[in-house]
Amino acid sequence: MAPRKGQEIFSATLALLAEKGYEGLTVEGVAERSGVNKTTIYRWWPSKAALLAAALAESEVLALDPPDTGSLRGDLESLVAQIAALLTRPPAADVAVAALGAAVHHPELAEVARRFFADRLAGEKRVFERAGRRGELVDGADPMLVMDLLAGAVWLRTVFRGLPLGEDFAAEAVRAVLDGTARRPAEPA
Amino acid sequence: MAPRKGQEIFSATLALLAEKGYEGLTVEGVAERSGVNKTTIYRWWPSKAALLAAALAESEVLALDPPDTGSLRGDLESLVAQIAALLTRPPAADVAVAALGAAVHHPELAEVARRFFADRLAGEKRVFERAGRRGELVDGADPMLVMDLLAGAVWLRTVFRGLPLGEDFAAEAVRAVLDGTARRPAEPA
Known part of the structure; x- marks a missing residue:
């Protein structure tokens, strides 16, 4: 739920966060930028x-x-590509990296980060439910673990290593997590 | 290379970082806490x-x-357990999370984070070289990708989701990345 002009308020909030960090984010600043009354x-x-x-x-x-x-x-592959775009392409990247970075420093934002990732997972689970119905997953495969591996790899590679994602990154990361990287024992001929 | 009392200087640096953040970290503060002259x-x-x-x-x-x-x-599994301990057990966790969080906010620390992860990977590569000699990896398996998946998952689960790692986390994460999570086509009997 949101008041009229919700998207304007949200955009102003995220833009201020990206520009000034969480310390510099104020409701007054959001009001000014979005043209919505502070009291509202x-x-x-x-x-x-x-x-x-x-x-x-x-x-x-x-x-x-x-x-x-x-x-x-x-x-x-589509999810990984979307997460990669979120973390590397402005303006989303500035916002996402600033927000997640701030969550590390501000205990009151820890709950915000938790909720953000829980919301994401709720949407992503539909992908795994359909895959389960199609028989594509091994028994006991854990959607949260799969998403943590894939999204975590994007974060580590782009934000911490500061490396570009090659064109094949999404396909290779998904291949590792779906098909594994261990050589299988030779099957009997 | 480091002067005498290098470990004292490093400990003081990391303790101040964890307590006060990168903004509050000063060479003066490190000198005071480590008992080493600022000029040195x-x-x-x-x-x-x-x-x-x-x-x-x-x-x-x-x-x-x-x-x-x-x-x-x-x-x-040992590497994942060690990374998990680094990100969840004080005092290392306070330091690691503060340092990596700071790297997001301070462009001059991006290079520090890059070097930190490059150093780590150099050590981790020995694990993959031995595995390669033992024939344990599929052709073309990429050590950096495997480590980004595993270390990234630990970061996402503990720092962003704020969830504890279950006792089986290391084994399950490694199983996903080594054995895959996709069901294989039934083999001909």
Whole structure:
């Protein structure tokens, strides 16, 4: 739920976060940039942490488009490519990296990050439910683990290593997690 | 290379980083806490970024013990468990999370993070070289990708989701990456 001009408020919130960091984010600043009365914003969100949580969850800037390509491999490659775009292409990248970086430093944002990733996983689980119905997953495969491996690899490679993702990154990461990287014992001929 | 009392300087650097963040880290503070003259510290490291890079690379607090268990699976499980401990057990966790979080916000630390992960990978590659000689890896398996998947998953689960790692996390994450999570086509009987 959001007031009229919700997207303007969310965009202003994320833009200020990216420009000034969480320390520099204020409800006053959001009001000024979005042209919405400060009192209105406070009526909906009692704190800047609550406002940021809503913006991360509902802004179109960070929206993922849950894929349905017909195969688990295709869906996961699409998700990895979307996560990669979020973390590397402005303006989403500036926002996503600033927000997640801030979550590390500000205990009151830990809950915001948790909720953000829980929301994402709820959408991603549909990919795994369809894959399960198609018999594409081994028994006991854990969607959260698969997403942590894939999304974590994108974060580590782009943000911490500061390396570009090669064109084949999504396909190779998904191949590793779906097909494994260990050589199988030779099958009897 | 480091002056006498190098470990004291590194410990003081990392402790101050964890307590006060990168903004609050100063060479003066490190000198005071380690009992080493400020001029000596500056002679070795011209900036606090350089000092932090050296501390991350050489402090015993963050040291990984390159495993050699006799199998790729055992070595990777040991590495995941060590990375998990680094990111969840104080005092290493406070330092590691503060340092990596700071790298997101401070462009001059991006190079520090890059070097830290490159150093780690150089050590981890020995695990993959031995695995290659034992024939445990599929052709073309990429050590950096495997480590990004595994270390990235630990980061995402513990720092961003704020969830504890179950007892089986290392074994399950390694199983996913080595054996895959996709069901294989039934083999002809």
